[in-house]
Amino acid sequence: MPDTNQWFTETSDATGSGFALRVHRKLHEEQSQYQKIEIYETTDWGNLMVIDDCIMLTTRDNFLYHEMMSHPVLFTHPDPKRVVIIGGGDCGTLREVLRHPGVQQVTQIDIDERVTRLSETYFPELCKSNDDPRAELLFIDGIKWMQKAEAASVDVIIVDSTDPVGPGEVLFSEAFYRACHHALRTDGLIVQQSESPLLHRELLKRIYRDMESAGFAATRTLQFPQPVYPGGWWSATMATPMRAWPEPRYAEMEKIAGMRYFNRAIFDASLALPAFMTEE
Secondary structure: OOOOOOEEEEEEOOOOEEEEEEEEEEEEEEEOOOOEEEEEEEOOOOEEEEEOOEEEEEOOOHHHHHHHHHHHHHHHOOOOOEEEEEEOOOOHHHHHHOOOOOOOEEEEEOOOHHHHHHHHHHOHHHHOOOOOOOEEEEOOOHHHHHHHOOOOOEEEEEEEOOOOOHHHHHHHOHHHHHHHHHHEEEEEEEEEEOOOOOOOHHHHHHHHHHHHHOOOOEEEEEEEEOOOOHHHEEEEEEEEOOOOOOOOOHHHOOOOOOOOOOOHHHHHHHOOOOHHHHOO
16 A cells, blocks of 8 residues: 555565655455456556565556567467467567467456456557457366367467466466467467566566476576566566477567567567576
8 A cells, every 4th residue: 555655665575675666546446256466557667467465567667577478479489379378467468479460369267356447548559459350268177178278279379477376376387387288289389478587587487387387398488677566677588399499480579569568679688698597
């Protein structure tokens, strides 16, 4: 909750850090079947969504996350046609995926429909593609859906999840990655939001181990700025069953309109990791 100076502050005891945004007013609060959802109007960052007291997104900077969760993996795959998004209830990642004309079907599975409905009200720019005929929005358990998915039926899986605590913890497990591996085609790719490279290094190491144990032959991590998340520096980790990464479709990267952060140079730079991230 905001303090008497009208600031929303999220603190992390585990990392000894915090982040605050100045707010005008609270626009909405509710307890859904799954979580507490709050929407604030900030003075400088547009609208703010908070879930269970943790910052999820703001109008001002969400494009960084949504573009980096979508375009690197899609441009790395040779010809992505069927995409599955686990989570992603604010629909920003869905919007970015549907910028790709070659994508034929996107299934988004988020257990809490209220996140999507509130996004349609308070972040309508993120939901512009919700009625795209290629989009299917399911409000069910994404883990169970993935466990039942047909073998070799998906080109790209995007795990746009919350932090690895509570209900989101199982999305960072070998069992879940194994189900994803089963659903992917032989040239398929998965990308998982993988927290802060600086603050959550041990989690990243665990993701690498679990993905390898689940059958993925190659992993790589992308890094990008994300001011409202802990540390202000975020990552996404891609994996593939193939032993060699396909050549990215560089020629197509400048053809898609509307991107504010991602381009070819950003893609290459995001894969250049600092020394400490390559240490065992």
